Amino acid sequence: MSVQVKFFASLRESIGKTEVIVDNANSVAQAWSIATNGADMPSNTLCAINMEYVDSQHSVNDHDEVAFFPPVTGG
Amino acid sequence: MRIELRESPFNPWNEIEDYQQSLAINGSYGATATFVGTMRDFNEGDSVKAMTLEHYPGMTEKHLQKITNAAIQKWQLLDALILHRVGEIKPDDSIVLVAVWSAHRAQAFDACRHIMEELKSTAPFWKKEVLEDGSRWVGKNTPG
Numbered sequence: 635m636s637v638q639v640k641f642f643a644s645l646r647e648s649i650g651k652t653e654v655i656v657d658n659a660n661s662v663a664q665a666w667s668i669a670t671n672g673a674d675m676p677s678n679t680l681c682a683i684n685m686e687y688v689d690s691q692h693s694v695n696d697h698d699e700v701a702f703f704p705p706v707t708g709g
Numbered sequence: 710m711r712i713e714l715r716e717s718p719f720n721p722w723n724e725i726e727d728y729q730q731s732l733a734i735n736g737s738y739g740a741t742a743t744f745v746g747t748m749r750d751f752n753e754g755d756s757v758k759a760m761t762l763e764h765y766p767g768m769t770e771k772h773l774q775k776i777t778n779a780a781i782q783k784w785q786l787l788d789a790l791i792l793h794r795v796g797e798i799k800p801d802d803s804i805v806l807v808a809v810w811s812a813h814r815a816q817a818f819d820a821c822r823h824i825m826e827e828l829k830s831t832a833p834f835w836k837k838e839v840l841e842d843g844s845r846w847v848g849k850n851t852p853g
Contacts, residue, residue, distance in 0.1 A: 682768060706835060708829060
C-alpha cells in the first residue's frame with residue numbers, strides 16, 4: 635500500500651521535500667513520520683486526505699493523496 | 710457562480726461589471742455586496758516589496774467551491790463571484806474579490822462576510838513576503 639505525501643509553504647521548505655511516495659502507512663501521522671524520517675510534526679500543522687481536511691489520526695487508504703501544510707494565510 | 714485563481718493582476722471593478730452583465734438575473738436581485746482585498750506595502754512594522762502567494766492546486770478550487778455553495782444555500786444567493794490571485798504579487802494589486810448577489814441586503818452583507826472569513830481561515834493559500842533584506846512566510850492572518 636502506498637500514499638502520495640505532499641508538503642506546502644513553510645513546511646515544504648523546512649522538510650525539504652515537495653512530494654514523496656510513502657509505503658505502509660496506516661494513518662496520516664504515520665505517513666508524516668515516514669515521509670519526514672521521524673521529524674516532530676509542528677502542533678499547528680493542517681492535514682488533508684484527497685483535498686479534504688482531516689485530523690492526524692485519520693486512517694489512510696492505498697493511493698490516497700495526503701497533504702501537510704501550515705496555517706493558511708490567503709485573502 | 711464563478712470561482713477563479715488568477716496569475717496576473719485584475720481590476721475588481723471591471724470584473725464585477727463584466728460578470729454582472731453576463732448574469733441572467735436582472736430584475737431579481739436587489740443587493741450586491743463586494744469585498745476587495747488589496748496588498749499593502751507594510752506588515753508587522755516592515756516594508757513589504759512583493760509577495761508570493763502559494764496554493765494547493767485542486768484543493769484550493771474545491772474548497773472555495775464548497776464554501777461558496779454553502780453560502781449560496783444558506784443565504785439564497787442568486788449568484789457569486791470569487792477571484793483570488795496566486796503567484797507573484799505587488800503592493801496595490803488586488804488579492805481577492807468576493808461579490809454576491811441576492812434579493813435583499815442582509816443576505817448579501819452576511820454572505821459576503823462569511824465567504825471572506827471562511828476563505829481567510831480555511832482555503833489553502835500561503836503568503837510569503839519579500840522584505841528589504843530577505844523574505845518570510847506570513848505566520849497567521851490578522852483577526853479582522
